[in-house]
Amino acid sequence: MSGKAELTIKFIVVGGGIAGLAFVLEQYSDADVSKMSHGGIRLPPNVSKVLFHWGLERALRQVSVTSSAMEVEIYETGEYIGTHLWEAEVLRETGGDFLFLHHEGLRKVLYDAAIAAGAEVRAGTKVASVSGDGPHVTLTSGETLLADVIVGADGRSSVVQQAIVGKDVFDGAPYQSLFYNTTVPGELMRADPQLAPFFKKPVETMFVWLGNNRSAVAFRIGGKDEFALHLWVPPRQKGLSDDDCWGGGLDLKEMRRQLGECEPRLLKMTKLAATPSRVQVKMVPPIEDWVDKHGRMAIMGEAAHPLPAGSLQGGAMAVEDAAVFAKLFSHLRDKDQISTFLHAFQDLREDRCASVVHTEQCNLYFQMLPAGPQQEQRDQDMRAKTAQGESVFGGGEASEQWEQLKELWGYDAEDEADDWWVKWGLLRERAKQRSLDMEAEMHAARLSSLRMRA
Incomplete structure (x- = not known):
């Protein structure tokens, strides 16, 4: 999916959901996961283009339909308010499509891709504890698994999140x-x-x-x-x-x-x-630390940035995380880079995810406006647009919602990771190499001086 790194290391990914695309520990059996992979999921262009780039377009097309329009009604009465067509030019610029599919279908596509890439999936395996010290995972069976990096992709009430943050952030938030x-x-x-x-x-x-x-x-x-x-x-x-x-x-x-x-x-x-x-x-407040103090353990997906349930970008953020993570580690040449890459992952994703979470919260509020002046104005604006033969998102507050969507969809996770490597990663490596070269020169000079004295 990304270029192969010069150095091969072992990852343990806790959680078998959308974000868990490598060595996976999943506490639920295949039958349990089938129950949990319930209902439909929407994949906006910012994530479908990543999956297409990974070579999964054909598999996705077989289990999805491509959306072209949205029709809006009033919940209480069924009154038709209007329609919005996804702009073909916008979709072309994003490089992806808006797909509808079953959650189970998406998970199977990702599962098959992970197996083909060499991942080992251990279903029915429950994690008791994790630690970035020596990095290891202890299972409820008593078995201990060792790795170079532990990734927590185990959802909102994440075991890995609790090990890093010290508490269950999601469980403690009001709903x-x-x-x-x-x-x-x-x-x-x-x-x-x-x-x-x-x-x-x-x-x-x-x-x-x-x-x-x-x-x-x-x-x-x-x-x-x-x-x-x-x-x-x-x-x-x-x-x-x-x-x-x-x-x-x-x-x-x-x-x-x-x-x-x-x-x-x-x-x-x-x-x-x-x-x-x-x-x-x-509505969960931002999580401050995604990486543990040892620099060998990190969280991603819902474990790092929980979105309101049912959000359009829920699955998308998990895949974007995986894309950035994979791109960064494709440049791995030395284990000393691991901590740098994990912190770079948070730096690259933190603002983007916080922005998306805020947008999804606003979208949900927009959909569920309590009856009153603001709700009446929203509906009147959309009715007026429809009467004029325009899209329901052609102006006013609704237009702002649509502009935010376009910005979200145009984001390219892999490009962001590549930019970081060019601007910062290579500079770090060159500075590190210069330091090593200077140390080598100084060491050689000392040896030469000792030989002359002898």
Whole structure:
């Protein structure tokens, strides 16, 4: 995927999700992961172009559809507000496409690529503790694994994160809403007169419902005859558990009760849906340290920069992390560089990820605006644009949202890593080499002086 380094070292990547693309320790069995890889996922151009560059375009095309439009409705009534077409020129400039697929399909593409690249995947392996001192991982079985670098790609409540930071950052943050992720069989939707029109629209259309403290997104899943359904709703009534639940054990009636006032089509979709997963939506403050004090252990993906659940850029940030990480370590020639590369990884990714997290928080707030003047103005602006034959994101606050998306999509993770190497990495290496050369010259001079005295 990136150029091969002169020096080969051993990585242990804790976590078998999207970010874990090397030697993987995954606490869940293959069957458990299948349950957790639930529902649809959206891949924006900034990540699809990275995966294409890695040689995965053909595999991705087989399990995805390419999005070309977004249709906006009102959550409570189903009123059509307008449509936005992804601008072909913008997509060409980004070098990628906007893809819809099943989370399980994406994971399989990455899994197959990791195996082909020589990674060893150990499913059903639970990590008890990690340390950057000598770097090692201790499993609950008592087995100890040694490596040169440990990477924590083990999600929000990360074991590696806790070892570096000293606490579970995600668990300690308050949550504001709940996210449900499920799928609806296409066969059942086509059999319903109200839902069948979803399949008569272009397959590439994404549907977004804007509601009072609620929102929904739906889209066709590539490779499967299913519709993905994402729901953001308020917390449940006091006294009822809102713990994360990854497939199984959740009652569909509970999800429907959380819908509140909603249009008939959404209600019907939830009645036909598969058992959902449920995740707390949290706004987590930035994590200060991604690298441990020994400079041999780092976190990436959700372990380093948790996004609100269901975010468009959730999977994208994990892949961008992996791309930057791989590019940096493709220049490895000496183990002394490891700490430098890990800290460079955080330096390169920290601001970008913080910006994306903020944007995703704003996007979710925009979708779930409470009923009131701001919400009314948002809807009026979008209706006016539609009446004028323009995109719903043609001006005002909505236009700002779209401009932010274009900036996000134009980012190239691998270029950023290459720029760092040219501007800073090579300078460091040259300075280090000059220092070594000077030491060698001084040593040679001392030896020559000693010989003359003798």
